[in-house]
Amino acid sequence: MPQVVQAICPACKNTLRIPADWLSQPMKCKFCQGIFLSKPKSAHAAPLVAASSHTSLTAPSGSHFQFDSPSTGPALVPAVGRPKSGWGKGLVLAACLLVIGGLVAVFAGPHLAALFNSKDPDSRVAVGPEKEKESENPTKVNGAKKGELETPKKEPKNEEPKKVDPPKIVDPPKKKETAPVGKKETTTPKGVAGQFPRRALLINVSNYLLFNPLHYGSARSGKYPGSSSAVLADQFNRPPFNIPASQITELSDGAKDPFPTSKQVIETTVADFLESSRDQDRLVLLFSGHALEHEKEAYLVPVEGNRDDPKTLVPLAWVYSKLANCRARQKLLILDVFRFPPARGEELPGTGEMTEDFDAQLLAPPPGVQVWSSCIKGQQSVEGEQGSLFLQALCNTLQERLPGIAEPTDVLPVEQLVPKVNQRLAELLGRKKVEQMSRLSGKEADGGAAYDGTLPLAPKLVLRPPMADGQKAAGLAVVKNVLDEINRLPTVRETQQQLQIASLPYFSAKALDEYKPDYKTLVELEAMGKDAEKFPIRAAVFKIVEALRESKKITMLETLGGAAGTQISQQVKNGFLKEQQAPGLMIFHLETLKTEIDQLAEKRDMETSKRWLANFDYAYARLLSRIVYIYEYNNILAQVRGDSLPELEPIHSGWRVGSQKKVQINEPKVKDMIKTIGRTWKRIAEENQGTPWAILAQRENLTALGLVWRPKQD
Numbered sequence: 001m002p003q004v005v006q007a008i009c010p011a012c013k014n015t016l017r018i019p020a021d022w023l024s025q026p027m028k029c030k031f032c033q034g035i036f037l038s039k040p041k042s043a044h045a046a047p048l049v050a051a052s053s054h055t056s057l058t059a060p061s062g063s064h065f066q067f068d069s070p071s072t073g074p075a076l077v078p079a080v081g082r083p084k085s086g087w088g089k090g091l092v093l094a095a096c097l098l099v100i101g102g103l104v105a106v107f108a109g110p111h112l113a114a115l116f117n118s119k120d121p122d123s124r125v126a127v128g129p130e131k132e133k134e135s136e137n138p139t140k141v142n143g144a145k146k147g148e149l150e151t152p153k154k155e156p157k158n159e160e161p162k163k164v165d166p167p168k169i170v171d172p173p174k175k176k177e178t179a180p181v182g183k184k185e186t187t188t189p190k191g192v193a194g195q196f197p198r199r200a201l202l203i204n205v206s207n208y209l210l211f212n213p214l215h216y217g218s219a220r221s222g223k224y225p226g227s228s229s230a231v232l233a234d235q236f237n238r239p240p241f242n243i244p245a246s247q248i249t250e251l252s253d254g255a256k257d258p259f260p261t262s263k264q265v266i267e268t269t270v271a272d273f274l275e276s277s278r279d280q281d282r283l284v285l286l287f288s289g290h291a292l293e294h295e296k297e298a299y300l301v302p303v304e305g306n307r308d309d310p311k312t313l314v315p316l317a318w319v320y321s322k323l324a325n326c327r328a329r330q331k332l333l334i335l336d337v338f339r340f341p342p343a344r345g346e347e348l349p350g351t352g353e354m355t356e357d358f359d360a361q362l363l364a365p366p367p368g369v370q371v372w373s374s375c376i377k378g379q380q381s382v383e384g385e386q387g388s389l390f391l392q393a394l395c396n397t398l399q400e401r402l403p404g405i406a407e408p409t410d411v412l413p414v415e416q417l418v419p420k421v422n423q424r425l426a427e428l429l430g431r432k433k434v435e436q437m438s439r440l441s442g443k444e445a446d447g448g449a450a451y452d453g454t455l456p457l458a459p460k461l462v463l464r465p466p467m468a469d470g471q472k473a474a475g476l477a478v479v480k481n482v483l484d485e486i487n488r489l490p491t492v493r494e495t496q497q498q499l500q501i502a503s504l505p506y507f508s509a510k511a512l513d514e515y516k517p518d519y520k521t522l523v524e525l526e527a528m529g530k531d532a533e534k535f536p537i538r539a540a541v542f543k544i545v546e547a548l549r550e551s552k553k554i555t556m557l558e559t560l561g562g563a564a565g566t567q568i569s570q571q572v573k574n575g576f577l578k579e580q581q582a583p584g585l586m587i588f589h590l591e592t593l594k595t596e597i598d599q600l601a602e603k604r605d606m607e608t609s610k611r612w613l614a615n616f617d618y619a620y621a622r623l624l625s626r627i628v629y630i631y632e633y634n635n636i637l638a639q640v641r642g643d644s645l646p647e648l649e650p651i652h653s654g655w656r657v658g659s660q661k662k663v664q665i666n667e668p669k670v671k672d673m674i675k676t677i678g679r680t681w682k683r684i685a686e687e688n689q690g691t692p693w694a695i696l697a698q699r700e701n702l703t704a705l706g707l708v709w710r711p712k713q714d
Contacts, residue, residue, distance in 0.1 A: 657710075
């Protein structure tokens with residue numbers, strides 16, 4: 001019968017019974033699953049001093065050994081004292097071993113029989129009434145036979161000897177979903193059962209027609225990962241929000257795949273989003289853009305919004321009512337509004353600071369609705385060179401994530417995010433001497449539907465184009481053809497962006513029937529532009545386009561470096577004198593063309609096409625605007641030579657050219673051109689109502705032509 005020795009596992013301290021012939025082989029403890037090796041020591045080795053309470057193993061013939069555990073580290077055990085020689089003591093020791101062997105045979109025989117009869121060493125169990133002791137014996141790793149040493153299987157390190165609570169059941173990773181454009185593909189977060197019941201609709205209006213255009217936002221990486229709604233959508237798809245990709249929708253005219261952000265589109269999309277949400281959903285509705293108060297009522301501004309016509313705006317009260325009627329259990333409205341770029345200035349009118357009445361309505365959302373505003377009364381949401389600072393701070397905070405792993409039953413962690421976002425805002429605004437603080441109002445309704453992961457998610461939101469005032473809308477190709485002709489004209493300022501079709505509202509097909517082109521190909525159109533005898537008005541448009549493109553070759557300075565106390569040297573001033581030569585020559589050439597166009601204008605009756613009459617008026621007003629702008633630019637260059645720059649403070653890094661409504665040039669001919677520009681834009685809007693020319697003329701009439709040096713803080 002094999003001899004058996006007792007030992008204590010170095011990891012879990014449980015008593016083990018080991019066959020003597022297993023010594024010097026890898027074994028696994030049945031209690032903690034730890035792997036250890038037994039190493040026989042020389043009978044004449046020096047005694048070891050115990051480093052712990054581990055008990056030494058007693059083996060026949062006075063041999064000494066210890067455990068080495070890869071998972072717990074070597075265990076030092078007390079060595080038995082060196083045996084003394086003598087036949088008497090040897091006979092006594094042999095008699096003791098025979099007695100111990102007999103006892104082992106009587107009491108441990110059945111246990112050992114079961115142990116050795118098992119084919120799988122890792123599945124050997126004890127025979128007896130007490131189940132708790134069924135794994136009392138260790139096993140050899142990988143079923144190694146006597147005399148064989150196989151590489152032990154890798155086991156988790158530092159495992160607890162006993163598990164009080166059963167491990168959580170983890171579902172296998174979900175199949176990858178195709179993410180919306182601008183977002184990476186992600187999988188359902190591990191450690192959760194089912195998809196998170198969360199949704200998000202992100203509305204970002206950028207290319208306003210009648211308000212100052214806003215920067216869509218940046219996707220750049222680094223300390224602050226970006227400020228666009230596309231970056232925010234990607235962050236929402238990750239912890240701690242964990243919103244499924246199919247449940248995130250971006251509506252923006254500035255995105256990679258732009259979509260119209262008109263009043264009708266916004267209202268239709270918001271209604272579809274809220275009405276399709278489930279009882280258990282927790283949702284986010286973001287609006288980033290302009291907002292204003294009109295006669296004590298709060299409004300959000302769509303791309304074609306007109307401050308003088310509330311019917312073109314989206315009432316905040318309407319959004320509140322839709323949110324109140326939505327059956328989702330948590331509803332968060334994020335408003336990044338009253339946007340303002342302090343350094344760049346406003347090329348078109350903005351909305352000013354948040355008013356007291358608007359602020360009061362943000363503080364009183366319907367029950368069960370939370371409102372997170374990017375600023376409060378008397379403040380504006382600051383826009384930097386890369387977009388909204390609030391969205392930038394929010395994206396960065398989400399990138400850092402919150403501690404712990406969110407569960408599908410958890411609330412949206414907005415209360416934890418607000419102070420962190422405000423801290424980021426303070427860091428971004430620290431050098432700008434501008435105050436902005438976001439605020440959360442309202443709270444989630446008590447109770448609400450319980451989470452049920454077996455139910456399907458809400459249907460993916462589909463963006464729907466609108467009808468034109470209930471009439472049949474003109475085809476996109478028709479409108480794009482008009483816009484392409486207008487966009488042949490370069491912009492007045494380098495910082496201006498050409499409008500795209502996604503920024504325009506829908507026009508009725510009937511209104512554009514009178515503006516159909518009378519040419520079929522671009523080659524045919526260019527031939528008309530060269531025939532000044534037959535088509536003098538069209539030829540004039542082509543001349544203006546060519547002259548404006550030539551004027552764009554002037555490299556206009558937008559920034560000038562400097563620090564507090566900086567004095568402009570004479571060398572720098574001489575450089576600016578040279579810079580003024582190119583604008584001066586360009587003004588001469590454009591004014592010469594203006595005289596020629598004025599004479600051609602007398603032949604307007606020869607043109608029978610309403611389309612080309614509108615194009616001519618538009619091109620003429622753009623020509624005059626460019627002349628005034630270059631005059632203004634030449635003037636600010638002269639201010640550098642005249643030491644007329646504003647003083648810098650320690651927080652400033654120089655100057656930059658900003659926009660302002662008032663033109664500084666006082667020459668009579670410039671003032672006359674400014675008046676002619678205003679009259680021309682007004683006539684275009686009145687004579688071409690319901691067309692792209694009309695709405696673009698309104699926009700151009702609001703564009704600031706004045707320039708001014710401002711301290712640069714970026």
